[in-house]
Amino acid sequence: MPCRAARRLYKTLGRRGCFLAILGTGKTCWGVSFLVAPPGDRGLKLLTQLCDLRHWSWLWIICGLITFGSAVVRVGRDWFGFAAAIIPPTVWALAYTHAVITGDYSRGGFVALWYLTSHVGVILWAATVPEYSVPRVPRPARRGKAA
Structure with a gap:
C-alpha cells in the first residue's frame, strides 16, 4: 500500500514537481x-x-514554501517555484562576495561559489529538465505458436 501511494504521488508530481x-x-x-x-x-x-538574521530567515521560509507549493503546478507554470528557489542562495552568495571584497571574511569567496554552484546552478539546470523522458523502445512482438 505505501508503495502504491508513493507511485501515485510521483505520478502526480512528476520529476520537476518532486525536485521542487x-x-x-x-x-x-x-x-x-x-x-x-x-x-x-x-x-x-x-x-x-539591514536587519537581523532572524528576519532574513523569513526569506528562506517564504521562498521555500513558494517552491514547495509550485510542485503541484502544471509544467510550464512551475517556473515561479524555480525563480523563488534561486532568490535566497543568490542573496547569500552576494553577501559573501561582498564580504570578500571588503576584506571582512576571506573564506566568503568559497562559500559564495558553493551557493552559486550547488544551489543556483543546480536549480537552473533542473529548470531546463523536461518533464517527460524519451519513451522506451517497444518490445518486438512474440511469435505465436503455429497450430
Missing part, C-alpha cells in the same frame, strides 16, 4: 533553523546591516 517539493522542504527547514537558532553573522554583515 524536496527543494522547497529543504529551504523552509533551512530558514526555520535561522529563526530558531541563528548562526553567527560572519560574512553576512551586508545583510545584518
